[in-house]
Amino acid sequence: MGSWEDDVRPGRVNKPWPVPVQVGSDGTPQAVGRLAVESVREEWLVEDGWWTQKPLRRRYFELVLEDGSDVVVFCEPDSGRWFRQRD
Amino acid sequence: MYTELHCHSAYSFLDGASDPAELAATAADLGHEALALTDHDNVCGAMEFAHACAGVGVRPIVGCELTVEVPRRRPRPVHVTLLVEEGRGWANLCRLITGAQRGPREPTSNGLRFRAPSRQRELLPPSLPIDELERHTEGLVCLSGCARDGAVAGSWERGDPTGAAYLARRLLRAFGPDRFRIELQRPLWRHDRSRNRWLASLAERLGVPAVATGDAHAHHRSRLPLQDALVAVRLGATLDETEGLRRGNSASALLSAEQAATRFRDHPEAVAETARLAERLRFDLTRELGYSYPGAEDRGADRRLADLCRMRLIHRYEGTPHCAEAERRLEEELALIRELRLSGFFLLHQDMLELAREVAAEVRGPDSARRLLPPGRGRGSSVSSLVCYLTGLSHIDPVKNDLFLGRFLNEELTEVPDIDLDFPRDIREKLIPRVHERYGPERSAPIAARRSRSICPPRSWKPTTFATRSISSAGSASALPRSRTAPRGR
Numbered sequence: 001m002g003s004w005e006d007d008v009r010p011g012r013v014n015k016p017w018p019v020p021v022q023v024g025s026d027g028t029p030q031a032v033g034r035l036a037v038e039s040v041r042e043e044w045l046v047e048d049g050w051w052t053q054k055p056l057r058r059r060y061f062e063l064v065l066e067d068g069s070d071v072v073v074f075c076e077p078d079s080g081r082w083f084r085q086r087d
Numbered sequence: 088m089y090t091e092l093h094c095h096s097a098y099s100f101l102d103g104a105s106d107p108a109e110l111a112a113t114a115a116d117l118g119h120e121a122l123a124l125t126d127h128d129n130v131c132g133a134m135e136f137a138h139a140c141a142g143v144g145v146r147p148i149v150g151c152e153l154t155v156e157v158p159r160r161r162p163r164p165v166h167v168t169l170l171v172e173e174g175r176g177w178a179n180l181c182r183l184i185t186g187a188q189r190g191p192r193e194p195t196s197n198g199l200r201f202r203a204p205s206r207q208r209e210l211l212p213p214s215l216p217i218d219e220l221e222r223h224t225e226g227l228v229c230l231s232g233c234a235r236d237g238a239v240a241g242s243w244e245r246g247d248p249t250g251a252a253y254l255a256r257r258l259l260r261a262f263g264p265d266r267f268r269i270e271l272q273r274p275l276w277r278h279d280r281s282r283n284r285w286l287a288s289l290a291e292r293l294g295v296p297a298v299a300t301g302d303a304h305a306h307h308r309s310r311l312p313l314q315d316a317l318v319a320v321r322l323g324a325t326l327d328e329t330e331g332l333r334r335g336n337s338a339s340a341l342l343s344a345e346q347a348a349t350r351f352r353d354h355p356e357a358v359a360e361t362a363r364l365a366e367r368l369r370f371d372l373t374r375e376l377g378y379s380y381p382g383a384e385d386r387g388a389d390r391r392l393a394d395l396c397r398m399r400l401i402h403r404y405e406g407t408p409h410c411a412e413a414e415r416r417l418e419e420e421l422a423l424i425r426e427l428r429l430s431g432f433f434l435l436h437q438d439m440l441e442l443a444r445e446v447a448a449e450v451r452g453p454d455s456a457r458r459l460l461p462p463g464r465g466r467g468s469s470v471s472s473l474v475c476y477l478t479g480l481s482h483i484d485p486v487k488n489d490l491f492l493g494r495f496l497n498e499e500l501t502e503v504p505d506i507d508l509d510f511p512r513d514i515r516e517k518l519i520p521r522v523h524e525r526y527g528p529e530r531s532a533p534i535a536a537r538r539s540r541s542i543c544p545p546r547s548w549k550p551t552t553f554a555t556r557s558i559s560s561a562g563s564a565s566a567l568p569r570s571r572t573a574p575r576g577r
Contacts, residue, residue: 045275047336050312051326051565060277 016083021073028061032073032084035065046074062087089347089358090365092123092148092230093168093270093300098132099152101321104314105306107136110341113306115143117343121365123148125168128187128213130180137372148368153183154214155238157254163245164214165238167258168230168270168300171370176226183223187215221261228364229262230270231255233302234282237270239289243282252289259293268298268364271357273350275338280353287354298364299357301342301350308340319564326564388430392474393421395437399477404486413486416473423496424474429503436506437478442525443510446518457513468495469506480506 022031029037042062049056058074065071072087095103096110105113107124114122122145124136133149140147150170156162171177231239231254238258242251259267269290271283290297304314311334319329326333342350351358400417404410424430451457461482469475470483471490483490496504510518523531562572 040280042277042280043275044277044279045336045338048330048333050315062277 014086016074016085019073019082019084021075021082023075027059027075029063029073029082032063032065032071035067035069038064038066038068041070088120088362089299089342089344090119090121090123090148090361091301091303091341091347092150092170092298092361092364093125093152093233093272094123094303094341095126095152096124096132096136098129099126099304100129101317102127102314103304104310104317105304107132108139109306110303111136111139111143111145111147113341114140114145117341119145119344120362121146121148121368123150123170123365123368125150125152125170127152128154129184133372141373146365146369147372148365149177149180149370149372151180151184152233153187153220154212155187155217155220156214157217157238159250164212164236165241165254166232166236167220167238168232170228170230170364170368171226172228172266172368173226173370174375176228177370177372177375179223179225179227183215183220184213186219187213217257221257224262224266226370227262228266228268228368229258230268230298230300231258231286232270233300234272234274234276234279237272239269240272240282240286243285244278248285255289255293259295264293264295267295268360269293269295271297271299271351271354272302273299273338274302274334275336275350283354287357296360296363297354297357298360299347299351299354300361301347302339303341304334304339306341308337311337311340314339316561316564320560324564325566327566383428383431385431388434389421389425392424392430392434392478395434396421396474396477403477403484409484409486413473416486416492417477420472420474420492420496423498426498427496427500432503433474433478433480436480436508438525439522440479440508442521443514443518446521447511447514450514450517466509467505467507469504471495472504475506480508 020033021029024030028040028043031037040061040063042060044060046056046058046060057077059077060072060074062070062072070087071084073082073084075082091114094110096105096107097103098107103126110122110124122140124132124147126132128151130149130151137147137149148170150168152166152168154164154166156164169180169183171180231237232241234240235244238254239251242248242254255269261267269286271286273279273283287297305311315326315329315333318333319326322329322332338350347358347361348355396417400413404413424433466481470481471485471492472481472495473485473492475481475495476483476485485492519533559569559572562569
């Protein structure tokens with residue numbers, strides 16, 4: 001399965017970037033970078049493109065961090081890697 | 088404890104990827120005590136579902152997801168989930184569906200209802216004015232609708248919380264607090280939590296419970312790619328083009344109680360409410376339909392059928408080597424028919440055949456060569472019945488041909504036997520209104536049979552044509568070039 005990271009098209013906007021995330025036993029983020037998660041505002045799942053060479057599977061979270069910032073991160077369950085994305 | 092109260096089968100026609108039997112079997116495997124079937128604007132799968140559920144020990148709840156129109160500045164069809172609580176509710180649901188299917192469509196000269204005028208002659212989707220729904224609420228429980236297009240949640244999703252609250256109050260007034268619930272769904276979309284928080288607070292303000300539903304579109308997640316393809320076929324677009332209109336993930340498979348508890352962990356009361364509500368929904372379609380064939384209540388039917396058959400037996404068999412066997416077989420068949428209380432059923436068919444004979448005589452005239460043609464003819468397994476032969480419903484002598492009756496009629500029969508009558512084309516136009524006239528509009532109706540749950544092929548298609556078109560539709564949805572899905576030769 002290819003990754004969206006393989007997409008080398010120029011000029012791509014809003015490209016997600018890797019971010020360290022600590023997760024709890026239920027898979028919910030506890031901290032993003034050095035900042036603890038205050039609350040989980042939303043949680044959603046995107047599974048699409050199963051008919052293509054690059055099927056997409058992402059578990060998204062919209063989080064409020066301890067500094068009051070609102071961030072969107074997602075995990076690719078197949079690789080277990082976390083990324084942050086501009087909302 | 089969780090009961091799924093919002094579930095689509097393939098009878099939602101291109102918006103459901105599993106058969107009722109698959110849903111029933113999976114519900115049993117998941118340990119559900121009951122399961123509701125709520126297809127879009129129809130109950131076509133309800134009876135099949137009810138029998139499938141009975142076979143696996145799951146209690147079937149019948150209902151439908153009805154499309155209603157709300158008169159606003161920009162009218163948009165919205166969905167409500169209706170569940171049958173009692174017999175009166177089933178009658179009302181059927182009435183509402185009939186109204187929605189008849190709906191605002193324009194009649195055309197060929198009798199079909201199309202959007203008119205239109206180059207593409209597109210059939211309008213069914214929908215019903217909300218005030219019509221408000222007039223037929225007895226015996227029904229109303230849930231406020233799905234996350235995307237629901238009357239309440241859908242309005243909130245479209246940025247209209249005032250409209251959402253207005254519709255909730257209107258539905259509450261129509262159904263009352265015992266039979267109206269705010270529906271919470273968790274399709275794992277972006278705004279699930281905010282929407283459900285708002286809906287739960289609305290339910291509290293209105294003083295009605297919220298109830299969780301899964302809006303299942305398949306019995307298992309492995310079937311969800313098919314669901315995606317069906318949606319693309321329905322919309323006449325490719326999978327890529329329908330991104331925002333498909334489910335978008337694998338969350339719409341039937342849920343177990345544990346999965347539901349996890350998914351709705353912020354709203355445990357809404358999960359508990361599913362079981363409380365399901366406990367009330369005890370209407371059993373297989374037992375309470377209350378329909379009996381005209382004549383079933385007629386105590387004289389047994390005698391009249393026997394007299395008719397015995398008289399005709401003499402005419403047909405007297406002096407032939409089969410007479411004794413025919414007499415023995417007739418008495419045996421009549422006893423079985425009496426036991427099954429089907430004498431009126433056979434007399435009804437015979438009466439209809441006599442009506443066809445009268446119409447044929449009128450249409451063809453006394454001098455026409457066609458006057459000698461039979462006015463109608465039975466076929467299929469009914470030709471093994473001597474009663475059918477003697478009453479004119481079949482032209483095959485089952486005694487002479489030694490045909491076995493059991494396939495058509497036996498002591499363990501649970502449904503009425505299947506008598507197919509074919510009437511010639513030249514008399515149909517006059518015969519159909521005459522049938523309505525004789526039996527009354529409340530007891531006769533034209534029906535159409537769908538030969539597939541996904542696409543309804545015309546009769547002129549060969550069996551292979553249907554397969555070819557299905558492959559072609561799936562190919563179009565996948566944006567494959569036509570050359571890849573075209574037949575490769577004969």
